[in-house]
Amino acid sequence: xxxxxxxxxxxxxxxxxxxxxxxxxxxxxxxxxxxxxxxxxxxxxxxxxxxxxxxxxxxxxxxxxxxxxxxxxxxxxxxxxxxxxxxxxxxxxxxxxxxxxxxxxxxxxxxxxxxxxxxxxxxxxxxxxxxxxxxxxxxxxxxxxxxxxxxxxxxxxxxxxxxxxxxxxxxxxxxxxxxxxxxxxxxxxxxxxxxxxxxxxxxxxxxxxxxxxxxxxxxxxxxxxxxxxxxxxxxxxxxxxxxxxxxxxxxxxxxxxxxxx
Numbered sequence: 001x002x003x004x005x006x007x008x009x010x011x012x013x014x015x016x017x018x019x020x021x022x023x024x025x026x027x028x029x030x031x032x033x034x035x036x037x038x039x040x041x042x043x044x045x046x047x048x049x050x051x052x053x054x055x056x057x058x059x060x061x062x063x064x065x066x067x068x069x070x071x072x073x074x075x076x077x078x079x080x081x082x083x084x085x086x087x088x089x090x091x092x093x094x095x096x097x098x099x100x101x102x103x104x105x106x107x108x109x110x111x112x113x114x115x116x117x118x119x120x121x122x123x124x125x126x127x128x129x130x131x132x133x134x135x136x137x138x139x140x141x142x143x144x145x146x147x148x149x150x151x152x153x154x155x156x157x158x159x160x161x162x163x164x165x166x167x168x169x170x171x172x173x174x175x176x177x178x179x180x181x182x183x184x185x186x187x188x189x190x191x192x193x194x195x196x197x198x199x200x201x202x203x204x205x206x207x208x209x210x211x212x213x214x215x216x217x218x219x220x221x222x223x224x225x226x227x228x229x230x231x232x233x234x235x236x237x238x239x240x241x242x243x244x245x246x247x248x249x250x251x252x253x254x255x256x257x258x259x260x261x
Contacts, residue, residue, distance in 0.1 A: 007179075012067045099116055105194060152177070220235055
């Protein structure tokens with residue numbers, strides 16, 4: 001999710017989507033390298049309680065970037081390898097960044113996740129030095145991630161399945177959906193309406209709407225001096241006034257009417 005604007009960093013593992021028919025072959029191949037050994041999940045929150053088998057491998061070499069690899073079958077992830085994908089430079093970067101700019105909904109740039117061009121225009125490095133990377137990470141190997149639309153709908157499908165079966169897949173779909181809501185600012189009504197109508201599939205709209213409406217963003221705080229008193233104002237990011245130089249963006253923006261309210 002770090003390529004989707006979310007600031008939640010990866011945990012101890014790297015998640016890899018695989019076809020179920022390839023799962024055992026991949027496990028055997030990685031174990032044969034002697035760099036990885038078959039392992040159990042490392043904690044209660046990552047335990048897969050469903051009937052669909054996944055696989056955990058633990059690094060046997062020193063100082064790995066990720067301690068575990070988790071192989072996710074398509075059926076468990078509710079996501080196809082043939083889904084819409086985006087190629088990324090690495091599995092880990094210094095900061096989160098949003099590649100799909102259409103999810104940056106405020107045309108006046110008052111709030112939103114960091115965009116890739118922000119780093120490019122300022123010559124800020126996103127990739128870690130090659131020396132700091134694990135043996136499995138090589139920049140000559142293509143790395144693909146699902147689009148936000150496909151990833152979000154897969155998480156919602158996982159959530160609905162967990163509600164139906166009361167079985168946890170160990171992937172924390174509720175937490176991940178909440179991070180999308182938080183970092184893409186989906187609590188802002190124009191963004192909420194847009195994503196529900198254009199990106200969330202019909203089977204998931206009710207659940208996604210419930211999750212957005214349930215989420216409570218912490219307001220921003222601003223100290224204001226009034227004479228001898230100091231007051232603290234609380235406000236949401238979209239309540240920031242539009243700067244005069246950005247007014248034309250609001251008037252020509254996709255949600256100009258809502259932004260003025």
